């Protein structure tokens with residue numbers, strides 16, 4: 001993109017100027033549709049998500065054996081929803097904005113096995129691949145108890161095959177750990193943002209970690225190239241994978257059940273607002289897809305990105321999707337939110353989900369650190385910086401008068417609202433790293 005092209009883009013889309021200036025911006029998309037209309041364009045259905053859910057149920061006995069920490073949930077990788085009323089008060093004071101409704105936190109940060117939202121999609125795609133190989137080889141049927149996969153026989157079988165992935169850290173952790181456990185030979189191509197402790201942890205699991213000095217796009221590209229050379233190597237494509245997307249989508253159906261058990265109502269009189277940190281888009285996109293299938297028009301999703309990596313906002317707002325990167329408009333893609341350090345969004349997710357995502361906003365690194373410290377102080381919950389991006393959602397919703405009016409979300413409905421912050425990572429951050437994060441928050 002030439003200087004002239006950037007000028008033209010800013011002329012057509014004035015909001016891009018604020019992105020270039022690294023301002024915190026909020027954009028409610030005026031072109032959203034009803035859930036029914038929007039879901040039609042995704043190209044995947046409720047049946048696909050149910051199929052994913054059933055596959056995860058088949059693997060549950062294996063996961064209990066291979067990862068005993070999953071025994072408490074019978075091999076189902078799921079996280080808690082908790083109320084965070086003290087944080088709500090603190091947010092209202094910090095941003096001088098009253099928030100109506102309840103503020104709750106979805107703790108994917110504390111998912112077992114890999115401590116982030118990637119324990120949904122990443123693990124699901126590896127299990128899908130393993131099942132396919134084993135069934136094709138005549139070693140497994142869908143009626144078997146999948147416990148049998150936890151054996152030398154299956155580890156030997158899977159060791160003929162390899163898996164590769166590019167990641168900023170957490171996807172590599174999920175895919176590396178589950179692949180190595182099954183017996184695959186696995187390579188994780190890590191971008192410069194990836195934290196040292198994540199690489200160390202993976203190596204301790206026998207994963208081949210390849211390090212790059214460039215960002216996520218390069219790490220993915222290299223992983224793709226390596227895989228192409230080897231017909232026994234399966235490449236997990238974070239930028240385009242529908243399997244990853246479906247693994248994340250299961251969260252929506254499960255949340256509906258979880259809310260039912262807790263007596264939390266969601267319907268046209270009880271709106272649900274969900275704020276999701278967004279990197280390449282697969283995680284938040286897949287979860288939002290599942291949420292729309294589960295709750296229809298009663299759920300409203302917002303995507304949150306760092307001011308230095310607003311790839312999805314840029315792609316959807318300009319309609320260029322994966323045809324533009326933040327670097328092309330002069331943004332450096334350097335952020336403390338390593339899980340969100342992505343310069344070019346998934347073209348698949350942006351196009352599939354744009355009608356179903358109500359809005360997008362950016363948040364500065366300093367604000368992420370401030371909220372990280374605040375959440376620890378108010379609720380004694382520790383997250384990694386990326387996972388705080390969703391914390392501003394309730395504030396932006398409350399300030400979004402034009403948006404609330406457009407969707408007929410009156411004050412009566414808002415009294416009944418649930419604001420759900422999707423906390424996406426942090427449960428496995430070593431304590432010395434966490435101390436560094438906390439000290440950055442200046443509280």
Ligand SMILES: *Cc1c(COP(=O)(O)O)cnc(C)c1O
Pocket residue numbers: 116117118170171277278279280281282283284285339340342384386387424425426
């Ligand atoms: C990967 C990640 C996200 C976002 O998921 P994408 O699929 O990249 O959009 C959010 N938070 C954390 C902590 C992550 O690791």
